[in-house]
Amino acid sequence: xAEVAAQAPEPQIAGxxxxxxxxxRTRDVKKIYKMGKVTLEALRGISVEIxxxxxxxxxxxxxxxxxxxxxxxGGLDKPSVGKVYIDEVDxxxxxxxxxxxxxxxxxxxxxxxxxxxxVMTALENVTLPMTFAGLTTEEARDKGVGLLKKVGLxxxxxxxxxxxxxxxxxxxxIARALANDPSIILADEPTGNLDLKTGHxxxxxxxxxxxxxxxxxxxxxxxxxxxxxxxxxIWIRDGRLHKIERREDLVIEEGSIGGDTQGGVxxxxxxxxxxxxxxxxxx
Amino acid sequence: MNDGPGEKIMxxxxxxxxxxxxxISLPFSKAFEIAWKGLMVRLWRSxxxxxxxxxxxxxxxxxxxxxxxxxxxxxxxxxDPSKExxxxxxxxxxxxxxxxxxxxxxxxxxxNEVREAIQNKLVSAAxxxxxxxxxxxxxxxxxxxxxxxxxxxxxxxxxxxxxxxxDAISEFVLEGGGLVIMGCDPVPAGVSEQNAGQPAFEExxxxxxxxxxxxxxxxxxxxxxxxxxxxxMAVADWASAPKMEYSISGLRPGAKPYVTDxxxxxxxxxxxxxxxxxxxxxxxxxxxxxxxxxDWTLNGKFLDACLLWTGExxxxxxxxxxxxxxxxxLSLLVCVVGITxxxxxxxxxxxxxxxxxxxxxxxxxxxxKLFVIESSLHGIFGTMVGVILGFSAAFLLAFxxxxxxxxxxxxxxxxxxAAPIVACEESLTMQQALTIATSQVAASMAKPLEVTVKxxxxxxxxxxxxxxxxxxxxxxxxxxVLSVIAAIYPxxxxxxxxxxxxxxxxx
Numbered sequence: 001x002a003e004v005a006a007q008a009p010e011p012q013i014a015g016x017x018x019x020x021x022x023x024x025r026t027r028d029v030k031k032i033y034k035m036g037k038v039t040l041e042a043l044r045g046i047s048v049e050i051x052x053x054x055x056x057x058x059x060x061x062x063x064x065x066x067x068x069x070x071x072x073x074g075g076l077d078k079p080s081v082g083k084v085y086i087d088e089v090d091x092x093x094x095x096x097x098x099x100x101x102x103x104x105x106x107x108x109x110x111x112x113x114x115x116x117x118x119v120m121t122a123l124e125n126v127t128l129p130m131t132f133a134g135l136t137t138e139e140a141r142d143k144g145v146g147l148l149k150k151v152g153l154x155x156x157x158x159x160x161x162x163x164x165x166x167x168x169x170x171x172x173x174i175a176r177a178l179a180n181d182p183s184i185i186l187a188d189e190p191t192g193n194l195d196l197k198t199g200h201x202x203x204x205x206x207x208x209x210x211x212x213x214x215x216x217x218x219x220x221x222x223x224x225x226x227x228x229x230x231x232x233x234i235w236i237r238d239g240r241l242h243k244i245e246r247r248e249d250l251v252i253e254e255g256s257i258g259g260d261t262q263g264g265v266x267x268x269x270x271x272x273x274x275x276x277x278x279x280x281x282x283x
Numbered sequence: 284m285n286d287g288p289g290e291k292i293m294x295x296x297x298x299x300x301x302x303x304x305x306x307i308s309l310p311f312s313k314a315f316e317i318a319w320k321g322l323m324v325r326l327w328r329s330x331x332x333x334x335x336x337x338x339x340x341x342x343x344x345x346x347x348x349x350x351x352x353x354x355x356x357x358x359x360x361x362x363d364p365s366k367e368x369x370x371x372x373x374x375x376x377x378x379x380x381x382x383x384x385x386x387x388x389x390x391x392x393x394x395n396e397v398r399e400a401i402q403n404k405l406v407s408a409a410x411x412x413x414x415x416x417x418x419x420x421x422x423x424x425x426x427x428x429x430x431x432x433x434x435x436x437x438x439x440x441x442x443x444x445x446x447x448x449x450d451a452i453s454e455f456v457l458e459g460g461g462l463v464i465m466g467c468d469p470v471p472a473g474v475s476e477q478n479a480g481q482p483a484f485e486e487x488x489x490x491x492x493x494x495x496x497x498x499x500x501x502x503x504x505x506x507x508x509x510x511x512x513x514x515x516m517a518v519a520d521w522a523s524a525p526k527m528e529y530s531i532s533g534l535r536p537g538a539k540p541y542v543t544d545x546x547x548x549x550x551x552x553x554x555x556x557x558x559x560x561x562x563x564x565x566x567x568x569x570x571x572x573x574x575x576x577x578d579w580t581l582n583g584k585f586l587d588a589c590l591l592w593t594g595e596x597x598x599x600x601x602x603x604x605x606x607x608x609x610x611x612x613l614s615l616l617v618c619v620v621g622i623t624x625x626x627x628x629x630x631x632x633x634x635x636x637x638x639x640x641x642x643x644x645x646x647x648x649x650x651x652k653l654f655v656i657e658s659s660l661h662g663i664f665g666t667m668v669g670v671i672l673g674f675s676a677a678f679l680l681a682f683x684x685x686x687x688x689x690x691x692x693x694x695x696x697x698x699x700x701a702a703p704i705v706a707c708e709e710s711l712t713m714q715q716a717l718t719i720a721t722s723q724v725a726a727s728m729a730k731p732l733e734v735t736v737k738x739x740x741x742x743x744x745x746x747x748x749x750x751x752x753x754x755x756x757x758x759x760x761x762x763x764v765l766s767v768i769a770a771i772y773p774x775x776x777x778x779x780x781x782x783x784x785x786x787x788x789x790x
Binding site: 067071076077087089094095096097098100101102103104105107109111112113115117118119120124128129131132133134176179180188 | 302303304305306307309313317320321323324325635636638639640641642643644645646647649781782783785786787
């Protein structure tokens, strides 16, 4: 690992293609886990800036620290060293109440497993964060119905989760994530449990929400289809920032999207993919 | 935490100025709404969880209901036409006398007829389960303290009137032993050389003994002597004053007064009453310490009567009520553990759900509320069902058990019938009299009982509505409180879940 890290070149960082205020900023973020005598450095100092309205994908093999970093910029985890600013607020300074407020209003979460509350209807799921934000039942209902229409579920408002397909559940989750007009949507492998076609629809929906509502979308993904929709891709490798690429700099090879681990990645990345594979095996 | 130049360290105050506020706590009604939905969706599971509390509370309520009904029926007024039959039906509630044979100690001085009858094997120790206490003072004291349930004293001899024996008897009575004193004539202190300086028997037992009648006309209140047997029981004579006239009051309607003239005609005299802190029966039977008296006192049926008065001692050793209470407490604890376990499982099952709620902005307190409300609802509904079940079971049981036949003859104890009187004529020897008596007793036993059949259901007539309602409410509170207690730890665990847990992919 140490050799690989030593060989890693200085990260090439492409600036945002959109202009706007910085919505997420990390400064030299490190995360150190202590398990008995063993110290594990999951993140070894990552600094990125994400601008409002961007569509960002965080890519990286398992064990690269991608998930840790993703949780960090979603306000779900705090760094051991360094700073994470969400909307210019240092999340390490917030107490439980303020963090809950931030999660409720500033960030919308989308999960690989959808995480629709099983005892509630689609509408109740969407209105739950509004309830937490203190909206009245009537306000929440009107807004929730509007959001469900927007994600294409206007006719399934009162369906229970088990009456909905995976793709529909994920649409409910997107509507729920948008409930309190967040600045950021944080999507963790949103297509991971969906088939190819449905996954594509979800990516399109996220992309559409990003463009029409101007919400910043940050996804962690293995899915190379995501790349096509992203403004920038943050590559994490071995706990470090490897590279930030703009979409237009990517060479997308048609016909190899999905399935192939090397699909959509330019030939120059081949070597990196191989070393990542090795790193993945070691974890 | 080294901040670069130009970047200031942000404080919580700065965070607030940046527009981050504190998340609001949701009103209770919202948490209730969500918890209620969850309960309805997981109805079957909830019902199974409730099962434990239903059974535990049903157990508790059935015990309490039974206690209240028994209490109410014990307080049934004497004027009730079948009070006596009811008492018989309820006898099991005083003690488990029917399962345990009572051991009687007999203390009789040398020359006493009963002692002689026993020594000549005219009455059988095996049949009556008695023991003739020896002549040795130490043996007597020890036997009184350890071996017997009821002590019968016949003509206590001077030799035993020593402080040690008197103390042993006092202690025995205070601990709930039954004491029966027969034919105890006053003997002045220091009458013999052995007990010179010792208290007279009556002085020692002043508390235990009723006052001797002195008037020529004696008013007797039967209830004062034996509320239980005031129907057929009566009072009798004073042998040393056979000329006295008796008038008897306090008998139940229809009771037959049973007056004998004591030793004059050889009929035994039976007067007994409750005395002192412990309970003692006093038989002021005088001269004719005959086979009848021996029979009555040693006879099992008669001892049943003693036991009704002295049952405390037996109850103390082996109270089914205390054992039952322990069982109830134990089952309540088991039920708490059961609820905690099923709530913990529920928390584990819902890790992602809880994590998601926290991602959506739920506070720890809200998660705690959710689980505590869910558990309280289990408790409230489970207890409600348990109260109804337990009450119904106990009520039905009492309804059939504590019914009694009106005007039923008291078959258990009717001295006149159970032990017919033998006329002790001068010409008969003691042995002859005993033989006649035995045959008559046997004949009377063989007679079938006649009963008037009219059943009274006392459980309904004397139903203790208010006390049972109070107990039911108490049980309800206990159930609700216990289910909240059971939910504390699982709710705490749930609240400590991290929002990140929502990201878990594995089930």
